[in-house]
Amino acid sequence: MSLPGPIDPPARLLMGPGPISADPRVLRAMSAQLVGQYDPFMTEAMNEVMGLYREIFATANQQTLLVDSTSRGAIEAALVSLLEPGDRVLVPVMGRFGHLLVEIAERCGAEVHTVDAPWGTVVPLEDIAAAMERVRPHLLAMVHGDTSTTMMQPFDGLRELCDRYECLLYADVTATLGGNPFPTDEWGVDAATAGLQKCLGGPSGSAPATFSPRAVEVIEARRSIEAGIRADGDPVTAHPIRSNYFDLAMIFDYWSPRRLNHHTEATTMLYGARECARLILETGLAANQERHLLHGNAMLAGVEGLGLEVYGDRAYKMANVVGVVIPDEVDGEAVRAAMLADFGIEIGTSFGPLAGRVWRIGTMGYNARKDAVLATLAALESVLRRHGVAVPSGGGVDAAYDVYGTAA
Ligand SMILES: *Cc1c(COP(=O)(O)O)cnc(C)c1O
Secondary structure, three states: OOOOOOOOOOOOEEOOOOOOOOOHHHHHHOOOOOOOOOOHHHHHHHHHHHHHHHHHHOOOOOEEEEEOOOHHHHHHHHHHHHOOOOOEEEEEEOOHHHHHHHHHHHHOOOEEEEEEOOOOOOOOHHHHHHHHHHHOOOEEEEEOEEOOOOEEOOOOOHHHHHHHOOOEEEEEOOOOEOOEOOOOOOOOOOEEEOOOOOOOOOOOOOEEEEEOHHHHHHHHOOOOHHHHHHOOOOOOOOOOOOOOOOOHHHHHHHHOOOOOOOOOOOHHHHHHHHHHHHHHHHHOHHHHHHHHHHHHHHHHHHHHHOOOOEOOOHHHEOOOEEEEEOOOOOOHHHHHHHHHHHHOEEOEOOOHHHOOOEEEEEOOHHHOOHHHHHHHHHHHHHHHHHOOOOOOOOHHHHHHHHHHHHHO
8 A cells, every 4th residue: 555645635715615714713713732631721622612602602501511422413313312112203204314314314213204395495383383292292303594405494483382282392493503593492492403514614523512401301310320320319210322422321320520431422522612603703693694694695696697596495595605507518527526626615516306306505604705606606607608508707806895895
């Protein structure tokens, strides 16, 4: 075997639906040296992270912490810790990540029911209400923003529904947190999980998550024998959480002042997650959401300025990603390949029913920036023209400039 050289990635501008180019300040934070797991500096940093993410999630939840995994791991931690075999779950499905919730809940042994909406729309509250009446679930599990379709599900009325049926409310906010409003407590969400690689501006590999006192009560009642022994006299259940790594009762103990060892906290990821939240709060959470809306609107206008059609119901579009209907006359993959090879810009493809039909362009985290938006639109115009699409000259960039207004 010839020894590979050191890692030296090409310069890329990641304008897909995630991951995005990480903020260099986050990468710098991640190059800081390690400390021991129980070093006072480390335990203080863990406490700081809890405080920072309470602000990002707009919650008072004590149990606001990091799950050491990508977003999918935090989804699994939430579901495996909240669900016992046989529990009924209702999942409104409007895109690919709804199907992921279904699949994970099924593996937890839950009895899973769905209420579906066509892709490109959201699930109407009446449909969810009717399904709740029929299913009487223990858990309503929702995707907030589904990057597969760019749609964002409204949460109005869900808490009232859940109260009526004494049901827990879980949300996957991976794609939306930080770039779109998600006030956890105001909306009465019991469990929410995210990831760093979308609007939070970091790399994937750490998953901020928050759990309401109601969710914590359910989880702690399932404390495992191992956790029970360690927690010294805590009650032990006959229905332990069916995962060790994702046992939130144990992870809560690890993040509590007791610091009961579970896994070794991923220190480097924690530094990164801390810096992601710190940078957002330095700007202000609301200002950060407005920044995503501004650049998302500029990209949307630019796409239309190029004469391209936007995918999905505009009324429910996430701020940070736009679906672009691929013109009939071009091969979408050839356009993506040319964007990458000639301009170093990555845009996203789609999955399932949208494969080959829709590109997805993100403006999130570090790449929710005017220069990134304008460069992407200029590149897309040139590549489309070379692929035989008649696009208005300067139409994308000009339309984006119009959104930025005189300030630009
Ligand atoms: C991107 C995304 C994920 C990604 O999960 P990873 O494990 O970090 O790849 C999960 N859920 C939603 C809604 C997403 O948009």
